Amino acid sequence: MPAVQLLERDNMDASLNELMQTTEDYFGHVPELVKALANNPPMCKTITEFTLQALGPGRIDWALKELIILKTLRSIQCTYSYGAHEKIAADLGVPLEKIGDVANSQWQTSAHYSDAEKALFKLVEQIAEDANDVSDELWEELRNHWDNGQLLEVNAVITTFIMIGRVGDSLGVSDPVLFSKPLKNV
C-alpha cells in the first residue's frame, strides 16, 4: 500500500481540476504519483507542471531525454517508473540494445552512443555520485557538443528525476505505463 492515499479525481481539491485535465490529456490518464501528490494541491501543481516539461520534446531530443532519465534512475538506484521510461524510449524508436546499454558501464563502449551522448552520461553519473565534483574538463567536453540552453535543460532533467525517483520510491507508488495514448499524439 502506498505511504499516502491515492486520490481519484472526484476526491481531489477543486483547485486541481485544470491540472488534472491537462495531465489526463497529456498522458491519457492520471499517473499514480500525481494521485499521491494530490493530497497537497500546491505541491502537486508545481511539481507536476515542472515534471511535465521534462517529459516531451525540448531543447534536446525527447528520446535522448528518456535515456538520460533511465541513466539517472539507475545511477541513484531508484526504480520508480523505470519500465515506463524504457517503454517511452522504445516507442520513440530507440533500439532495445541501446536502451540496454544504459546499464552500468556498457554505454561507455557501446557503438550506439555518440561522443555527445556519452558526455551527458558522464555528467549523470558524476551528479549522482557527487555533484560538487563535476570537473572543468567534463564541462569543456559538454560545451563542445551542446549549447548553454541545452546543458541547462539536461541538468534540469537529471535533477528532476533524482527528485521524482526519490519521492516515487519513498511513497511506494507504481506507474508501469506513463503514456496510455500513442506518443505521436503527445
Place this chain on the structure above:
Amino acid sequence: MAQLPYIEPEEADEVTKQVYDKAEARFEMVLNIFKITGNAPEIGEKMWEIFFEILKDGQVDWVTKELLILKSTKMGDCLYCVTQHEAVSSRLGVSKEKQQDIVGVEYRNSPHYTEQEVAILDLCSHVVLNPEEIPADVWERVKKHYDDGQVIEILATIGAYLQVSKFGDAMGVELEDAFHGHQPVLFEVDPPKSKAAQKHLEHFKAQSS
C-alpha cells in the same frame, strides 16, 4: 566560477524577468541560482514555482521545512544551499545550537528537537540515502504526527532540495557576495565528506575573510 553564464536582469527575456521580479520580491535579491536558469527561460519559469511554494508556511510550517532543507542539502555537502538556509533558519528563529544538532544523528538525542521533528529527520535521511530501506517504524512515527497532505509536503521539500542542490552544484553556482562573512554553522561541526566540497568551503572561507 560557474560553468554556464548568469543571465543578468538587463539581458533576460520577458519570462525570465518576471521570474526575477518574483524572486526579488520574495528574497530581496536575485540569487545566482536564479540567474543561471535564464539560459532556458521555460525551465526557470516552472522550476522556481516549486520553491516559491515551499518557502512559506503551508500544510507544514516554513521553519519545519527549513530543518528538512538543512538536513537534505547537508547530506549532499551543498555549501550553497546550507549557507543560504542557515541564514534563513536563523531569521526564522532556529538557534545555532539547534542547527548544529541536525548533523549526523545528533538531533535524536538533542534537547532542541521534538519527537515529531526527529521522526521527519529520520525519514529525510532514508529518502536521501536509500528510499528502498525506509523502516516501518519511521513511517509509523511520521504518521503519528503528520497527515497525508503533510507527508507529501515533507517529501516534496526533501525531493525539491535534492533537485536544486545538485542542479546548482553541478554547474558550480557560487554564493553571492552578500553571504561573504557568514560563519559556517553545520560544516563547522561536521566538515564535508566530499573532497571537492571541502575545497569549495575553503575557497568560501578565504573569500569571506
